[in-house]
Amino acid sequence: MSTTALDEQAPPAVGAPAAPVRPRRPGRKRLGPGRPVPYGWAIGPLLLLALWAAGSGLGLVDARSLPAPWTIAGTAGDLIDNGKLQSHLATSAQRALLGLLFGVAAGLVLALVSGLSRLGEAVIDGPVQIKRAIPSLALIPLLILWFGIGETMKVVTIALGVFVPVYIHTHNGLRTIDNRYAELAETVRLGRLAFVRHVVLPGALPGFLLGMRFAVTAAWLALVVVEQVNATSGIGYMMELARTYGQTDVIIVGLVVYGLLGLVSDALVRLVERRTLTWRRTLAG
Amino acid sequence: MAAHTGGLTETGGRTTVRIENLVRSFGERRVLDGLDLSIAPGEFVALLGRSGSGKSTLLRALARLDHEVAGSGGLTAPDHVSVVFQDARLLPWKRLLDNVVLGLDGPSARERGRAALAEVGLAGRERAWPVELSGGEQQRVSLARSLVREPQLLLADEPFGALDALTRIRMHALLRRLCERHRPSVLLVTHDVDEAIALADRVVVLDRGRIAADLPVDLPAPRRHGSGEYAALRGRLLARLGVDLAEEEDAA
Numbered sequence: 229m230s231t232t233a234l235d236e237q238a239p240p241a242v243g244a245p246a247a248p249v250r251p252r253r254p255g256r257k258r259l260g261p262g263r264p265v266p267y268g269w270a271i272g273p274l275l276l277l278a279l280w281a282a283g284s285g286l287g288l289v290d291a292r293s294l295p296a297p298w299t300i301a302g303t304a305g306d307l308i309d310n311g312k313l314q315s316h317l318a319t320s321a322q323r324a325l326l327g328l329l330f331g332v333a334a335g336l337v338l339a340l341v342s343g344l345s346r347l348g349e350a351v352i353d354g355p356v357q358i359k360r361a362i363p364s365l366a367l368i369p370l371l372i373l374w375f376g377i378g379e380t381m382k383v384v385t386i387a388l389g390v391f392v393p394v395y396i397h398t399h400n401g402l403r404t405i406d407n408r409y410a411e412l413a414e415t416v417r418l419g420r421l422a423f424v425r426h427v428v429l430p431g432a433l434p435g436f437l438l439g440m441r442f443a444v445t446a447a448w449l450a451l452v453v454v455e456q457v458n459a460t461s462g463i464g465y466m467m468e469l470a471r472t473y474g475q476t477d478v479i480i481v482g483l484v485v486y487g488l489l490g491l492v493s494d495a496l497v498r499l500v501e502r503r504t505l506t507w508r509r510t511l512a513g
Numbered sequence: 514m515a516a517h518t519g520g521l522t523e524t525g526g527r528t529t530v531r532i533e534n535l536v537r538s539f540g541e542r543r544v545l546d547g548l549d550l551s552i553a554p555g556e557f558v559a560l561l562g563r564s565g566s567g568k569s570t571l572l573r574a575l576a577r578l579d580h581e582v583a584g585s586g587g588l589t590a591p592d593h594v595s596v597v598f599q600d601a602r603l604l605p606w607k608r609l610l611d612n613v614v615l616g617l618d619g620p621s622a623r624e625r626g627r628a629a630l631a632e633v634g635l636a637g638r639e640r641a642w643p644v645e646l647s648g649g650e651q652q653r654v655s656l657a658r659s660l661v662r663e664p665q666l667l668l669a670d671e672p673f674g675a676l677d678a679l680t681r682i683r684m685h686a687l688l689r690r691l692c693e694r695h696r697p698s699v700l701l702v703t704h705d706v707d708e709a710i711a712l713a714d715r716v717v718v719l720d721r722g723r724i725a726a727d728l729p730v731d732l733p734a735p736r737r738h739g740s741g742e743y744a745a746l747r748g749r750l751l752a753r754l755g756v757d758l759a760e761e762e763d764a765a
Contacts, residue, residue, distance in 0.1 A: 412598070505606075
């Protein structure tokens with residue numbers, strides 16, 4: 229194989245070495261926010277925790293309204309020791325995952341059908357937009373009449389909350405794929421299936437993943453609500469029961485668990501985003 | 514109107530492209546108005562014209578990208594046509610090699626893709642992402658993607674229009690070399706008279722949807738700006754494009 233093309237043209241170096249560091253001139257202020265503070269994200273929460281601890285320790289905070297952090301930690305320990313927390317958490321996680329699974333599948337399939345054919349769009353997009361105008365949680369009375377108060381109703385409610393953001397963002401991702409890529413696909417003679425595989429799906433992936441982040445939040449939100457409707461297990465039920473007995477510490481343990489679940493799931497989706505969208509070099513880096 | 518038949522006589526009746534009385538209209542406006550053009554196998558034709566003269570419309574007709582454009586006339590083009598667009602048009606989510614072999618199958622496709630990347634001076638960059646490349650490098654990948662398909666006809670729509678002057682000179686040399694090796698027929702759309710003279714065997718000027726001039730470029734191998742023949746040809750082409758060279762030099 230010949231490489232004569234290289235003879236008189238060395239390709240310009242990519243990722244050229246950083247420019248030499250110039251001494252900072254006095255009197256010129258940087259306008260951007262500057263370099264990030266190491267572990268900066270932890271400073272705010274830790275400060276809040278310190279305030280809370282100080283308030284409880286000095287007796288400024290009424291323990292009945294807001295128990296001290298160490299009381300909460302102790303309660304969490306007890307709940308883990310007697311296995312209650314794990315069992316409630318398992319039930320909650322199962323509901324959320326099932327709802328997420330069905331919701332994402334439905335949103336994805338509908339978005340593909342609606343994004344790839346004008347007929348599909350005419351049939352699907354209108355009803356989805358109508359569904360979007362009705363808050364999922366307002367459907368709960370109807371869903372209870374249809375599915376009872378069992379698990380089905382809970383999973384369906386979560387799935388209904390999840391499929392809308394997945395649909396909206398995936399559909400938008402599909403519609404905003406540059407038409408020039410379709411033209412390119414024609415000139416290299418891609419078939420319909422190959423076009424979907426090489427151009428449409430990867431092009432819609434960023435939109436889908438953004439939809440996933442909203443979907444995960446929607447799943448937890450719906451979970452909180454359905455677990456306070458006639459549930460006999462789950463984190464929401466545990467908190468509802470604690471309200472009846474005035475156990476503020478248990479309620480706060482539940483809130484912390486919900487918060488952690490939200491953070492972890494969002495971090496997971498972002499990890500997937502980073503792994504699959506390495507081709508994008510955006511400001512986020 | 515200068516109906517061109519040179520390709521027919523020169524090659525004993527073989528042509529890669531034959532266009533007869535081609536008409537393409539957008540609404541009331543006839544962008545191509547009874548155009549005739551032939552291109553011989555291996556011939557490098559540059560298509561010059563002012564903006565709006567129908568250059569891109571003609572190219573898109575040859576690439577069969579004009580689905581919804583009204584028109585008539587005869588158009589014969591080979592099956593294997595490759596297009597180089599003004600933007601490199603690489604899929605940002607595919608690595609360079611996957612971009613080059615897009616739509617090709619068969620066991621040797623990736624091997625040929627690697628060879629094509631090496632030909633344009635990007636050996637070893639198979640796994641790079643398009644966003645990591647400079648504009649000139651991206652356009653070289655786009656050339657590799659076109660040539661790996663061994664086209665009978667290569668269509669190029671102002672492929673170097675977005676590049677800086679130095680990169681453009683390098684790309685000219687590269688394109689010439691690649692065309693000498695692969696021998697496709699080439700139709701290069703450009704508005705740069707010097708680019709047309711530097712690259713083409715024949716320069717065709719499009720005006721109001723028809724061929725207004727069709728001139729062979731018979732200059733000796735290194736085509737230098739200084740030579741008298743070069744200046745004469747350049748002057749004739751510019752005049753056809755409506756630029757009075759005397760005025761241009763007065764201004765300079």
